Amino acid sequence: MQILTNIDLAKNELQNARIQNLAVDPASPVPGQLWYSTADNTFYGWNGTIKLNLGQVLTGASIVTLINACASLIDDDNLSANVADALTKRHSHSNLAVLNAMEVAFTNALKTKLDGIATNANNYSHPTGDGNLHVPATGTTNNGKVLKAGATAGSLSWGTLTKTDVGLSAVENKSSATIRGEITSSNVTTALGFTPVKDGGNTPEFREGVESAKPVATGSGLVYFSTDTKKIWKDTEVWTQMGGQDLPIASATTLGGVKVGANLSITDGVLSANDNPSSFLIRQELFTVGLGQGTFNLTKGSYKPGTNSLFWYMFGQKQDNEALIESSATSFQITGGLDEGTEIMVEYIEVLNSHPFPYHASEHISTGVDPIPNATTFQNGLMSPTDKSKLDGVAANANNYSHPSTHSADMIVDGTTNKSYTATEKTKLAGIATGANNYTHPANHPPSIITQDASNRFVTDTEKATWNAKASTAVATTGADGLMASTDKVKLDGIATGANNYVHPTSDGSLHVPATGTTNNGKVLKAGATAGSSAWGTLSATDVGAAPSGHVGTGGTAHADVTTTTDGFMTAADKTKLDGIATGANAYTHPANHPPSIITQDASNRFVTDAEKTAWNAKETPSGAQSKADTALANANSYTDTKVAALVDSSPGTLDTLNELAAALGDDPNFSTTITNMVAARTKKGSVNIGDGTATVFNIAHGLATLDISWTVRETSTGDMVLVDSKVFDANTLRITFPSAPTLNQYRVTVVG
Structure with a gap:
């Protein structure tokens, strides 16, 4: 059974219950959700982040x-x-001489070695893989050369840049004047295959011809007029129709042409309907009641008041038209008041060219032209106002009840000051001593009430302080002298004499050459715009500040070779020198020490703090x-x-066995059936399907005229019972609230009262 609302047990026990059993964990648990895994027979809970084992047993x-x-x-x-x-x-070492000898032995043998080691020193080894290599030595023959990456990871050499190295292998040695002379409108049109549009696309080219002669669309912007189909096309990389479209047939989603059907005609462009005397429309409109709303206006059509052509529905059921006031042809009112949010539907007949059925009920009342007599005890007829007033004064389900002169004992209901009790309770009361009270033992006692013995003694704070101050055999820490731990001795032996805590510098000028990998063959290391930034890349003519070697200047001579004071081409000697320098090479000097942050820790090598050592040494x-x-x-x-x-022992003496509990229920093996039959004999019930896919609140009008009702809600298709948020709204209404809107007739509500 589904429970669609929260349950408040008001601090009562949940007895003989079991939580949900699952073979696999729930897909989307919520915080606080519990379940029992049948896969590993373990209780679990979800705290919003992780799954917790609730069945852990501490050994x-x-x-x-x-x-x-x-x-x-x-x-x-x-x-x-x-x-x-x-x-x-607590143990305190009594052999102080042994401890002193151990301390002296440590100081004499290891103190000098330890003093020569920098604080936080580590056993640093500089990495040698690709990305950690030093710049190759420049020597004296690589002046002006650049560092070039090789074809394999980690290969570097000084060398001279070529035209191919800077990405200019396909560049022709032409002057700007020659190039400008080759750019003509004819050459451009020939290269493109079409005449480009002018003014940035504002002045397209126009052509005309038959539909089949359209050229291939290339995005040229060409506008083409088809002389045979009368269509206009534009080249937007595909041919897009801009005019002359065929008129489509109109549909529910497409605007287009319509055809003249039955009972319609078109004359000189005017659409006319025939004068059929029996034409009318049945319309429906849905309203959601606003706060205090009683008047409703139609928006889809109109009706003729007083012709019995307006009807209204609520909760899927047709309602009595006595509550309707037909205000106008497009307006009506509902008396009695409706709850805010209630959905009602009205159905009305809109007359086009017809005469409605006569509505002559008023002719048959006592003042009409054809009155029907009032009903009597022996003849059917209309109800008189006197009988209506009498009927309104009779409660729903009233009967001709006569109160008996006496009652049996089982009909007497206990009051607040008068209680009935059994012979067993009388015997129990007689066995309670006069003046007896309901004693509750206090939760704690002062120390003075406790009787001490050899195994149970109080101690003072002074005694505790004295015991806590006694010497211990703890090992030395960063804040207190003591014995050297074996792990510290192993660590110390693994540190070279005079070792320091080396940290490789990371500032600009001390960085490693980036890894060359296998994709940077022939590339050079180029400095970035920010300090310390660099990357492998291909040099352009702009990067080297010169044109290819074949380029001649306005003076008619080739560019000169680069010097230490003037830009120019790299010489073969400079290229050889550059090839001999490793990629990213610098004038690196290895620092004397490193900080701990440069060390990469792993599962077998971790730094610990002084606080951690102190805490571990204090463990039991x-x-x-x-x-x-x-x-x-x-x-x-x-x-x-x-x-x-x-x-x-605290259970009542008369209810501490199953036999006594059975006696309290009258030894009735069918106690539940007996009670159910008694209740069923005095109740009435009604059922209704609810759900429309939109509403979440439903007012169930049961007409039982009582607040003392019971109800059930179940799935219409499966019969499964569900628990929802519900409220007795008034003596004739039950309000059901769902967290989300149920589908059409998804649930069935049964009210008993």
């Missing part, structure tokens, strides 16, 4: 692990007697934690056993 070993991972301290006052006894017997030993966990577990078991026994 002694897991408790030790949790204690060692926790930085919080256990309050001594809450420890058991055994743990308190362990605290009084596994054996000590195991002892504390075992004691805590034993105390918890004892406490649970005591509470369970107390819970059983």
Whole structure:
């Protein structure tokens, strides 16, 4: 059964229940959702981010692990007697001479080595892979050359740039005057294959011809007039029809031509309908009631008031027209008031050329021309005003009831000051001592009420402070002297004498040459616009500040070779020198030390803080934690056993067995059926389907004239019961609210009262 609203149990127990069993986790859980996995037999919950194991069982070993991972301290006052006894017997090393000898041995043998190592020093090895290489030595023969990447990763060499290197291999050695002379309108039109449009596309070329002679569309902007089909086309990379379109046939979604059908005619362009005396339209309009709204205006047509041609529907059912006031041909009113948001539908007959059926009900009332007599006890007829007033004064479902002079005991209902009780309750009351009270044991006691013994003693804060101040065998930390840990000794032995904490500089001028990979063969390293930015690329003529070697200047001589003071072509000697310099080479000097941030840590090599070392050194030993966990577990078991026994003892003496509970229900094995039959014998019910795909609130008019009703909501197609937000709105109305609009007739509501 679906529950479509929240359930408030008002702090009552949910008994004998089970949560949802799933073989796989739910697809889209919400925060707070619980389920039981049948795949691993485990309870799980969703906290909005991750899945939590709610069925975790803490063993002694897991408790030790949790204690060692926790930085919080256990309050001594809450420890058991055994743990308190362990605290009084904390170990303090008595052989001070042994400790002193170990400290001296460490200082003499290792102090000098340790002092020569910089703080946070590491065993740094400079990487040698592609991307971490140094710039090749320039020597004295690579002056003016550039560093070029080779075909394989990490290959670099100094060399001289060629025309191909700078991307000018296909450039012809022509002067600008020669090039300008070759750009003529004829050459451009020949190269394009069409005459381009003028003024940036504002003046297109116009041609005409038969439809089949249109040239291939190229985006030229050409406008083409088809002389045979009378259509106008424009070249927009495809031929787009701009005029002369065929008129389409009109449809529900397409504007176009229409044909003249039956009962219609066209004369001189005027569309006329025939004068058929029996033409009329049946129209329907839907309204959503606004706050306080009682008047409604039609927008699709009109009707003739007083001709019984206007009807209204609510909740899918036709309503009584007595509530309608026909205001005008396009307006009406509904009396009695409707709830805001209620949807009503009206159906009316719009007369075109016809005479409606006569509406002559008024002729048959007492003042009409053909009155019908009022009904009597032996003859059918109209209801008189007197009978109507009498009927309105009778409650719905009223009967001719006579109150009996006496009642049986089971019909008496207890009041607030008068209660009936059984012989068993009388016996129980007689067994309670005079002056007895409902004693509740306090949650705690002052220390003075506790009787101490050899295994249970209070201690003072002074005694605790004295015990906590006793010496320990903790290893040395960054803030306190002590023994050197074996891990620290191994770490120290692995550090070379005089090692420093080297950090490779990252500023401009100290960067590594970028990796060449295998796709930068022949490219050069080019500096970017910001400090320290560089990338492999191909040089252009602009980059080298010169034209190809074959280019001659206005003076008629070739450009000179580059010098240290004047731009020019790179010489073969400079190219050889450049090829001998590694890509990204710089005058690098390896720094004396590195900061810890340059070290890449992994699962076997991690930095730790002084605080972490202090916290770890303060952890309990596994054996000590195991002892504390075992004691805590034993105390918890004892406490649970005591509470369970107390819970059983607190049950009422007359209701602590199944037999006593059965007796309280009258030893009726069919108690539920008996009650159901009694209720069914006095109730009435009605059912209705609800849902229209739009509304979420439904007012169910049941007409039972009572607030004491019960109801059910079920799926119409499956019969499955659902729980929804519902409210007894008044004595004749039940309001049902859904979180989202149900589909047409999706649910069926049954009201019993």
